[in-house]
Structures are given as structure tokens and as C-alpha cells.
Amino acid sequence: MKYFSTRGEAPVLGFSEVLLQGLARDGGLYLPETWPTFDADKIASFAGMPYADVAYEVIQPFVAGEISDQELGDMIRDAYAGFRHEAVTPLVQIGANSFVLELFHGPTLAFKDVAMQLLGRMMDHVLTKKGLRATIVGATSGDTGGAAIEAFRGRDRTDIFILFPDGRVSPVQRRQMTTPTEANVHALALTGNFDDCQSIVKGMFNNFGFRDRVALSGVNSINWARILAQIVYYFVSGVALGAPHRKVSFTVPTGNFGDIFAGYAAMQMGLPVEKLVVATNVNDILARALETGRYEMRGVTATSAPSMDIQISSNFERLLSEVSGRDGSAVRRMMNQLTQSGSFTIEDGPLAAMREKFLAGRCNEAETAETIDSVLKQSGYLLDPHTAIGVHVAKAHDSGETPMIILGTAHPAKFPDAVEAACGVRPALPPELQPMMSAEERQEILPAEQDAVERHIEEHARAVHSGV
Numbered sequence: 001m002k003y004f005s006t007r008g009e010a011p012v013l014g015f016s017e018v019l020l021q022g023l024a025r026d027g028g029l030y031l032p033e034t035w036p037t038f039d040a041d042k043i044a045s046f047a048g049m050p051y052a053d054v055a056y057e058v059i060q061p062f063v064a065g066e067i068s069d070q071e072l073g074d075m076i077r078d079a080y081a082g083f084r085h086e087a088v089t090p091l092v093q094i095g096a097n098s099f100v101l102e103l104f105h106g107p108t109l110a111f112k113d114v115a116m117q118l119l120g121r122m123m124d125h126v127l128t129k130k131g132l133r134a135t136i137v138g139a140t141s142g143d144t145g146g147a148a149i150e151a152f153r154g155r156d157r158t159d160i161f162i163l164f165p166d167g168r169v170s171p172v173q174r175r176q177m178t179t180p181t182e183a184n185v186h187a188l189a190l191t192g193n194f195d196d197c198q199s200i201v202k203g204m205f206n207n208f209g210f211r212d213r214v215a216l217s218g219v220n221s222i223n224w225a226r227i228l229a230q231i232v233y234y235f236v237s238g239v240a241l242g243a244p245h246r247k248v249s250f251t252v253p254t255g256n257f258g259d260i261f262a263g264y265a266a267m268q269m270g271l272p273v274e275k276l277v278v279a280t281n282v283n284d285i286l287a288r289a290l291e292t293g294r295y296e297m298r299g300v301t302a303t304s305a306p307s308m309d310i311q312i313s314s315n316f317e318r319l320l321s322e323v324s325g326r327d328g329s330a331v332r333r334m335m336n337q338l339t340q341s342g343s344f345t346i347e348d349g350p351l352a353a354m355r356e357k358f359l360a361g362r363c364n365e366a367e368t369a370e371t372i373d374s375v376l377k378q379s380g381y382l383l384d385p386h387t388a389i390g391v392h393v394a395k396a397h398d399s400g401e402t403p404m405i406i407l408g409t410a411h412p413a414k415f416p417d418a419v420e421a422a423c424g425v426r427p428a429l430p431p432e433l434q435p436m437m438s439a440e441e442r443q444e445i446l447p448a449e450q451d452a453v454e455r456h457i458e459e460h461a462r463a464v465h466s467g468v
């Protein structure tokens, strides 16, 4: 399998290079040249299989020839062995035909663990084979950072630097980044918002001198391997509810558009999906874009679902590429307009193609709190604010006939204050995470400026100083 950049000006690469590069050298995102497809019999055969076995079937066609089947299978089994639930991503019924897909049974209680636990192992594997070291950077609005640090802490071939908006993540999220004691972990609190962090990360990738000096690599969902690992749970949950013999729908709490793009990929691979519903909080740029055809940045409002407080939604570029016939120049034009004027218009054809597959809705703060409270009262089920946004938006699109799967993206205990304010119940952290709440914190506070971040990384990255 080869991968091309959405902007059409970077080299076509194989999986290992795409994994290490993160962002393409033309600023674009990598996509597979073709979508492997599964027929109905193959999809039906996933029913009752262990999660790791489905993961192997879904992921193998994307990495074949670069990682051996044996090594891939071992990495996948190892990645999911530590999850708190035997099913890895269990479904819980919360309504007549609606289900929460619990994606938060990994080590940091967020859906990011599902991909990150595998990504850490894959990167280590590829770096070891090549005899290389890498400097990993990531931007986080709260969850990616903790999950990435957990996946890479103590790994000899990588140093990890996570940029997060100072004061805008929950205390649990912050402590997951600031309490690990391993020397290769660096939590950088930036005086800005998530979009500032993400644009500094992309800026560092576009500064080739720096990029090459520190052997830069990325773990945000700009990295194709993140999306790849997330495709698996669409198949697992869809098949559990009757696919391929009937269609299923998904509602996805959305920010950077990575998780829902994995759903789109599952559809391209043959999973019969009726609707993919984008659920946003008041930072609703994606809902507005799908409604009006205009992608237009406004300020970011801090909410009780901080991981979705995003305006520049990286993976939307992947969808733009798909619906524009993979025309790199069309994607470049839109992305340049976004940089220059903070907005762009999606042409009628591509917009219609998007609307064939995607629906969208938004949820404000009062609705988020009301949903947490009412679902607890009606079903005895405790939602986190991000998942509550999904449940609220799903209601408007639930036909009652097609199973509606709402992606449960975080454990409520990551956001105890917001959950308690909404319903009076304060969710407790699993015992193994509780010591973190009184452990010493270690972070560097930096201005939201690319120069300052680059200087800090150059001083601390072993890839610069070890000569490997």
C-alpha cells in the first residue's frame, strides 16, 4: 500500500515512512492510494471474533509488506491486552435502539488509547529496525497528550513533547501529562488555546531545518496510523449490532475530525453505514461548514468538553481531498484561503458528496448538562460531557429503526467537576489512577510561539544530542 499527500506535492510513501513522518512535507496529510474493501462474508466473519483479531484483519492490508504479519499480530495483541474491559470497546445500550460504544477502557480513560497503544509499539518497532531515534511532538486539547505520553513514556528511541493550552484542560488531563517521571517525557503548557498548539506543531513540521535536525515525528491524528487503528471499532461495533446484514449509524463527538474520518474509512471499506453524524459543542465550525458550505473560523469558547474546543479541524482536509476527487491543487487552494483569511467555501459538488454521508448537529453547555442528568435518571448510565454531546445530537438523527452507535470518547471520571455539576454524582477515578492526583507535577510554561518551543525541544531532544 502506498500513501499520497492531500496536497499532492509530497513524495508518495510506504506505511513505515508515513508512520514516522506524521505530516507530509507539503503540509498535507497522508491517505492510502486505494481503500482495501471487504465483502459481506468477510465482514460477517468478524462476528464474535476477539477485538485483536478484527484489528489484525482491518489493519493488515494497510501495512502489508512493511511490517510482517507475525510482528503485526503480536503488537496488536500486546496493545490491547492491558485494557480494563475484555471486549476492549464494549457496547452499552442506553435507549430503545441507541448504544454507547465505550472507547475509554485504556490506560488514560480516553478513546485515544485505542490508537495510541498500537502507535507507540509500531513506532518503536520501525525505529528499532531502522536504528533511528525520533522526537515526537503533539498538540492536545486534553486527551491526546495523556494517551501519547502513556504510550511513549520510558521508550528509549523517542522523546515526547506535548503542547497543551495552559489552564484549559481538566486537572485529571493535566496530571496525566505532568506527573510521569520518565526523562523522555516533556509536558509544555502554552499560553494560548489548542489551535495555537496545533498550528505550532504544524509550523515545526514545515520548518524543514528543524524537522530534520530533531528527527521530528507526530502522534496527532494528522498521522495516518492514528486513524487506521480507529477504523477497527467501527467494524467491531457495527458487526455486533447486525452489520453487514443491516445498516448501522454512528454519532461521533468531534473536534479534529479524526475519529469520524475513521468511520468514513470503514464505510469506504465496505461497512454498511446509514449515517455518520458529526456532533460538536458550541465550537461548531464543522456543523456550520456542513450546513452552509462555508468553513469559517470564529473564536474558540472554553466549554465543559475541552477536548472538542477546536476551530482548525485537521482531518477535515482528508475529507476535502476525498470529495474533491483527490485533487491536490483544490485542497491547497482551500487550505491557503484558510491560512490567509480564516475561511474558505466548499464547492457545490464536493459539498453534496459530503452531505451524502455526513450529518451534523451541535450541543450547547446547558444541553450537555441536561443530557448527563437525564440519561443518568432514565438509564442509570453516567456520561462524560463529550459523550453527552454525542447523545444529544444523536437524538435528532435517530430513526428508531437503524441502531445508533454513539462513540463514548472519554470516561466521566476525567471530568468530575462538570459531571457533578450536571447531575450531582462525582465519578471516581479507577484506583490505579488515583495516586496521580497527589503526585508531583513537572511542566514547562512557554509562550505560544514556535521559536520558543523549537528552542526548548532542541535543548532537550536526545535525537539532536545522541548522534543516532
Ligand SMILES: Cc1ncc(COP(=O)(O)O)c(C=O)c1O
Residues within 6 Å of the ligand: 110, 111, 142, 143, 144, 221, 253, 254, 255, 256, 257, 258, 259, 260, 307, 308, 386, 387, 409, 410
Ligand atoms: C474525549 C474526546 N472526545 C472527542 C474528541 C474529538 O475527536 P476528534 O478530534 O478525533 O474529532 C476528542 C479529541 O480528539 C476527545 O478527547
Ligand SMILES: N[C@@H](CCOP(=O)(O)O)C(=O)O
Residues within 6 Å of the ligand: 139, 140, 141, 142, 143, 144, 145, 219, 220, 221, 222, 255, 256, 258, 307, 308, 314
Ligand atoms: N481532542 C484532541 C485534540 C487533538 O486531536 P488529535 O486526535 O488530532 O490528536 C485532544 O484531546 O488532544
